[in-house]
Amino acid sequence: MGVGLLGVVLPGLPTVVFLLMAAWCAGKGWPALEDWLLNHPHWGLSIRNWRVYGAVPRKAKVLASIMMSMSLILLWLSAIHLYWQFALTLVLASVLLWLWLRPELSQEN
Structure with a gap:
């Protein structure tokens, strides 16, 4: 930790x-x-939904998408080698695709 x-x-x-x-x-x-x-009243349902269904709430997907997009913008503005810019963009795009393909469950489940 x-x-x-x-x-x-x-x-x-x-x-x-x-x-x-x-x-x-x-x-x-x-x-x-x-x-x-x-x-836990706040996190318990999300953790149980992930364990049982592999589900990710839409709010978490949107927040992750925004943060990854901001990271990509900073990456492409940096002086890092072009190879790494493309490689990291591909990795983050793959993670986003995987994330958005995860099921979503209502908060009442």
Whole structure:
């Protein structure tokens, strides 16, 4: 978790990947935390929908799309080699396609 938090302020160090790994490990090693997250009034339904159906809420899809688009704009404005600009654009486009193909469930499920 500490490495993930460092990623918030250090460029180039991923944040989300380390926080997801920390959450997964904590859920496996700390059943009370997993129960708390699954029954949480705000996050519980989204976590259960992801586990059972692989569903992602539309709001999360839109927010991810906006953030990836902003990242691509900054990438193409940077001085990074053209090869990396195309490669990273392809990777992000693939992730967006995968994300938008995930099912959406209503918040009442």
